Every structure is written in C-alpha cells, then in structure tokens.
Amino acid sequence: MTTKVGLRVDVDTFRGTRLGVPVLCELFDEHEIKASFFFSTGPDNMGRHLWRLLRPAFLWKMLRTRAVSLYGWDIIFQGIFWPGPIIGKKLPAQIRLAARGGHEIGLHAWDHQAWQAHIDTMTMEDIRLVLRKGFDTLTDITGTPPTCSAVPAWKCTDSVLLAKAEFPFVYNSDCRGSSIFRPVVDGKTLSQPQIPVTLPTYDEAIGKNGITIANYNEFMLSQVKPGGLNVLTIHAEVEGIACAMLFAHFLEAAKEQDISFIPLGELLKEAGHIASGMITKTSFPGREGWISFQGDIHGEGVCHDRRP
Numbered sequence: 250m251t252t253k254v255g256l257r258v259d260v261d262t263f264r265g266t267r268l269g270v271p272v273l274c275e276l277f278d279e280h281e282i283k284a285s286f287f288f289s290t291g292p293d294n295m296g297r298h299l300w301r302l303l304r305p306a307f308l309w310k311m312l313r314t315r316a317v318s319l320y321g322w323d324i325i326f327q328g329i330f331w332p333g334p335i336i337g338k339k340l341p342a343q344i345r346l347a348a349r350g351g352h353e354i355g356l357h358a359w360d361h362q363a364w365q366a367h368i369d370t371m372t373m374e375d376i377r378l379v380l381r382k383g384f385d386t387l388t389d390i391t392g393t394p395p396t397c398s399a400v401p402a403w404k405c406t407d408s409v410l411l412a413k414a415e416f417p418f419v420y421n422s423d424c425r426g427s428s429i430f431r432p433v434v435d436g437k438t439l440s441q442p443q444i445p446v447t448l449p450t451y452d453e454a455i456g457k458n459g460i461t462i463a464n465y466n467e468f469m470l471s472q473v474k475p476g477g478l479n480v481l482t483i484h485a486e487v488e489g490i491a492c493a494m495l496f497a498h499f500l501e502a503a504k505e506q507d508i509s510f511i512p513l514g515e516l517l518k519e520a521g522h523i524a525s526g527m528i529t530k531t532s533f534p535g536r537e538g539w540i541s542f543q544g545d546i547h548g549e550g551v552c553h554d555r556r557p
C-alpha cells in the first residue's frame with residue numbers, strides 16, 4: 250500500500266526563493282508531485298541570524314553541515330553589510346511559479362530572522378502586524394489568500410495561535426509532533442488544526458549518528474512510518490540548491506518504496522477525528538533555543554522519539 254508523506258517546502262531567503270523554488274517546481278513536475286510551499290515575503294536578513302549565532306557550537310555546525318555551500322556567502326552577509334531585500338517585491342515570479350504549478354501556498358514569515366530572534370518579546374500586536382504583512386503580500390502576489398501557515402523555526406506561542414485564528418488559515422504547521430491535533434489555549438480548543446512535522450530536517454540529521462550524504466536518503470526513508478502521520482520539511486535553500494541532486498535521488502528511491510508525496514492540506518482530508526492537544530516548548534537536538542512540540546492536553550510531550 251502506498252504510504253503518503255506530507256511534503257512541506259520552507260522558503261526562508263531571497264536566494265532560496267530565486268534559485269531553489271524554480272528547481273523544486275521543475276523537479277516536482279517531473280515526478281508529478283504537489284507540495285506545500287511556505288514563503289517568506291518580507292526582508293531577507295538571514296545573514297544577521299547566522300552571525301548572531303556565531304559562537305563555538307554554531308561554528309562547529311557550520312563546518313559540519315557545510316553552511317557556506319548550503320546557504321552561500323551572499324546569505325551569510327545578507328542584512329549585515331547591506332539591508333535585506335524585500336523578497337516578495339523582488340521575486341514575485343518565483344512565488345507565482347509555485348502557485349501556478351498547483352502547489353499549496355502558505356505563509357512562512359514576513360521577516361524570518363526577526364521572528365526567530367524576537368518572538369519571545371513580541372506583543373500580540375507585533376505578531377498580528379507581521380502576519381498581516383506577510384499574508385497581504387502573498388495574497389497580492391498570487392491573487393489568492395494563502396490557506397495555511399507555518400512559523401519560522403518552529404517557534405510558536407499561545408499569542409501566535411490566537412493571532413493566527415484571526416486569519417482564514419485552514420490549518421497551521423507550527424510544531425514538531427506525531428499526529429494532527431487542535432491546539433488548546435486558555436482552556437479553549439481552537440478551530441485551526443495543527444499539522445506537525447514528524448521527520449527530521451537535513452541540518453538536524455546530517456553528520457550525526459553515522460548519517461552521511463551516502464546513507465542520508467536511506468536513513469530518511471527508514472523514518473517514514475507506514476500507517477502513521479508523516480510530514481517532511483525541506484528547505485528551498487538546501488534541497489532546492491546545495492542538495493538538489495541528493496533530493497532528486499530521494500524522490501526516486503521513495504517511488505521505489507511506494508511512498509508518495511502530497512500537500513499537507515491533503516492530509517487533513519484523511520485525518521478523521523482530530524483530538525485536542527497542546528503546544529509546548531522544548532529543546533531539540535540540532536536546533537537553537539526552544540522549539541514548539543506537540544503535547545497532550547496536560548502539556549506533557551507525547552512524542553518521545555526525538556532522534557536524531
């Protein structure tokens with residue numbers, strides 16, 4: 250039986266939008282795959298983010314994951330020595346390419362770097378404002394309001410959930426976890442379901458536990474659970490540029506194992522009853538600071554299988 254994997258493409262940067270999105274669109278066409286693209290539409294200040302993290306552990310990560318070849322020097326300096334370009338203003342054609350290709354279009358961020366750096370101190374008003382800017386820009390570009398959203402870096406709070414409830418999102422994908430659920434905030438179950446990401450990302454997995462380029466695809470396919478919820482996040486900057494060949498091989502190997510890829514919204518149709526749950530904060534190997542994780546309604550983490 251075919252195992253379905255929800256495929257989510259996060260687009261964080263100018264470079265990822267310009268170069269990675271067209272490559273992925275073409276690859277998906279070849280394989281007759283429809284995916285969900287989550288776009289960042291405001292300024293690209295990701296270089297600032299990378300420099301902010303410049304400390305021994307991060308330096309090690311840069312070396313381990315070959316960050317320069319992954320992101321490119323232009324991204325590493327972006328937003329430090331010159332202001333970050335507004336992605337949606339400069340690259341609407343690439344965003345429209347994904348929309349016209351029949352892929353699901355969602356909002357990732359207005360300013361990815363600012364969200365990652367400041368979400369802990371952003372007020373409800375700040376959150377509303379950046380969601381609104383990202384939402385309106387994406388609507389102007391594609392001519393259709395985005396139907397879903399995914400916070401940058403899996404950093405979601407109760408305020409974020411409440412702010413998102415004011416937008417017409419059919420679902421959000423803001424955390425890691427193991428099943429589709431409706432988040433509870435202040436004792437109230439919100440109507441927008443969460444579709445958590447279940448599989449590790451490239452930068453989390455590579456270089457650890459003996460996982461190399463040579464066995465990466467095999468490892469990732471071994472993590473797909475038949476009969477369970479499977480959601481994979483790839484990055485336009487990674488699988489669309491530096492690791493495009495590796496990812497093309499991944500799709501071929503998946504086909505041989507009868508694994509097919511669908512937009513996250515399609516997973517909702519097969520979800521049946523959707524239980525309530527909480528979003529909790531947790532540390533996560535290979536991620537900076539905290540990330541949002543699916544917990545049960547008492548706030549306990551339900552997924553203990555956090556490797557790698």
Ligand SMILES: [Zn+2]
Pocket residue numbers: 259260261357361401402
């Ligand atoms: Zn992102």
